[in-house]
Amino acid sequence: MTETLYETLIIFIKIVCALVWLLACTLYLTWLERKESALIQDRVGANRASIFGIRIIGLFQPFADAIKMIFKEDFVPSFSRKFLHTMAPFISFFFVAITITAIPFGDTLRIGNRTIHLQILDFNVGLLFILAMLSLGIYGIIISGWASNNKYALIGGMRGAAQVISYEVALGLSLIGLIMVYPSLRLSSIVLYQGELLFGFLPKWGIFLQPLGFVVFLLAALAETKRAPFDLPEGESEIIGFFTEYSGLKWGLFMMVDFMEVIIVSTLLTTLFFGGWQVPWLASDGFHFPWGGELLLSHVVVVLLQVAAFNIKVFFFCWLQILIRWTYPRFRYDQLMDFGWKLLVPLSLVNIIGTGIIMTL
Amino acid sequence: MGYFLFFLLAVMTVGAVLGMIISKNQAYNAIFLILAFACMGGLFALLEAPFIAVVQIIIYAGAIMVLFIFVVMMINVHSGISAEKKKWIIYLSPVLAVILIIELILSIKGAFSLPVSTEIIKAGPTDLGRLLFTKYLYHFEITSILIIAALVGAIVLVKKKEKK
Numbered sequence: 001m002t003e004t005l006y007e008t009l010i011i012f013i014k015i016v017c018a019l020v021w022l023l024a025c026t027l028y029l030t031w032l033e034r035k036e037s038a039l040i041q042d043r044v045g046a047n048r049a050s051i052f053g054i055r056i057i058g059l060f061q062p063f064a065d066a067i068k069m070i071f072k073e074d075f076v077p078s079f080s081r082k083f084l085h086t087m088a089p090f091i092s093f094f095f096v097a098i099t100i101t102a103i104p105f106g107d108t109l110r111i112g113n114r115t116i117h118l119q120i121l122d123f124n125v126g127l128l129f130i131l132a133m134l135s136l137g138i139y140g141i142i143i144s145g146w147a148s149n150n151k152y153a154l155i156g157g158m159r160g161a162a163q164v165i166s167y168e169v170a171l172g173l174s175l176i177g178l179i180m181v182y183p184s185l186r187l188s189s190i191v192l193y194q195g196e197l198l199f200g201f202l203p204k205w206g207i208f209l210q211p212l213g214f215v216v217f218l219l220a221a222l223a224e225t226k227r228a229p230f231d232l233p234e235g236e237s238e239i240i241g242f243f244t245e246y247s248g249l250k251w252g253l254f255m256m257v258d259f260m261e262v263i264i265v266s267t268l269l270t271t272l273f274f275g276g277w278q279v280p281w282l283a284s285d286g287f288h289f290p291w292g293g294e295l296l297l298s299h300v301v302v303v304l305l306q307v308a309a310f311n312i313k314v315f316f317f318c319w320l321q322i323l324i325r326w327t328y329p330r331f332r333y334d335q336l337m338d339f340g341w342k343l344l345v346p347l348s349l350v351n352i353i354g355t356g357i358i359m360t361l
Numbered sequence: 362m363g364y365f366l367f368f369l370l371a372v373m374t375v376g377a378v379l380g381m382i383i384s385k386n387q388a389y390n391a392i393f394l395i396l397a398f399a400c401m402g403g404l405f406a407l408l409e410a411p412f413i414a415v416v417q418i419i420i421y422a423g424a425i426m427v428l429f430i431f432v433v434m435m436i437n438v439h440s441g442i443s444a445e446k447k448k449w450i451i452y453l454s455p456v457l458a459v460i461l462i463i464e465l466i467l468s469i470k471g472a473f474s475l476p477v478s479t480e481i482i483k484a485g486p487t488d489l490g491r492l493l494f495t496k497y498l499y500h501f502e503i504t505s506i507l508i509i510a511a512l513v514g515a516i517v518l519v520k521k522k523e524k525k
């Protein structure tokens with residue numbers, strides 16, 4: 001009886017930790033975006049928010065933003081379809097937030113005689129689960145556009161849905177080569193495979209085995225996050241997007257979903273192509289360097305190193321995505337479609353054929 | 362917990378299908394159908410068949426219904442059906458209903474004569490892939506050719522004729 005109680009408690013703690021991690025990262029990603037864009041545009045960036053005169057380079061800014069958003073008027077237009085209008089941001093939010101359940105944050109943690117997997121749900125189809133949930137997120141866009149009952153919002157929603165569904169094809173195809181190399185759909189096994197060594201010194205990370213797959217996946221995933229240079233669905237100032245009729249906290253949810261998608265894409269890039277929580281040459285008892293040296297570490301230090309490695313890789317990709325978002329101008333719509341269908345899809349097919357040929361050699 | 366989830370999902374599935382039939386707005390019909398498909402995915406997951414569950418959601422809820430919703434929301438049909446067509450509906454619908462009832466009775470009969478082997482359902486992606494490429498290779502290939510033919514046909518029909 002107490003055993004099941006402990007198990008339930010552990011799962012509950014894991015869910016809370018993962019969600020808090022995701023939301024805290026989202027909160028501070030807004031701060032990072034402001035500061036990084038300021039640096040790129042030679043400005044200072046948000047630095048005025050303070051608590052009792054303490055400002056620490058604007059670190060309180062996300063809280064000030066959140067308070068502002070909560071107290072804005074939540075205006076629902078009289079001509080909209082009210083129930084769906086309210087539902088749409090929650091649909092978007094739910095299907096992004098739930099993907100965090102399948103991400104492995106680290107290997108196992110041993111406390112006493114209990115082993116805890118640092119992953120909420122270890123599916124044997126974890127990769128497909130994430131793709132399925134991301135593909136359902138599209139309904140948030142379509143329904144918000146339609147329920148607003150505004151022609152511009154509807155067109156924006158359709159534009160967004162067309163973009164997301166086109167790039168999903170390339171996104172899925174680019175992963176097939178990866179599944180062929182690491183023969184599993186279970187994310188924890190994919191990460192474990194990446195701990196092996198190639199030629200005795202190079203870790204078997206996805207980026208070394210699937211460079212083309214990585215490029216296609218990165219570009220398609222950028223389009224999935226609906227941020228510049230792929231921000232046609234939203235078009236913040238020029239073309240009217242699908243959440244034009246939203247205000248206050250509901251609009252805030254759509255904005256948070258964008259940032260959460262950036263984080264989820266970063267965790268996916270880390271897990272699939274950069275070894276997840278693997279640190280090069282770190283085994284469960286310490287470092288074993290290929291040139292012969294050894295550095296033995298205790299279990300807790302190894303687990304901490306692995307979780308830290310996962311976080312550092314995720315933050316690197318968040319930084320990279322913000323850099324891309326503030327560097328490149330927006331695509332034209334026909335360029336966007338050509339890029340997805342005529343470049344990324346053929347490249348991913350080439351990747352599958354090439355992987356197959358190399359594997360049979 | 363399993364029973365609770367099963368009844369929750371079952372009630373939601375049936376409710377969504379009923380909503381789909383009763384609702385008169387096509388967009389709502391499509392949304393109810395998506396809900397039903399998503400709940401079906403949940404039911405498959407409860408049967409310890411996560412692969413089928415995820416594929417059900419990706420293909421039906423994630424891909425096919427998006428196209429339905431696209432068309433329904435863009436066209437937005439308001440006008441009812443003309444009187445001439447209504448006559449046809451009155452004559453045709455009882456026939457279709459009888460056929461549907463016969464089909465339902467047969468399928469319910471089949472459901473009672475268990476056990477149906479659940480090995481295929483519970484098979485993971487590896488087993489399923491192996492079966493598709495060995496035992497069911499011809500079925501699989503013929504299906505894929507049919508799908509590609511339909512795709513090419515749709516593009517040819519839609520494409521505007523070039524001026525000579």
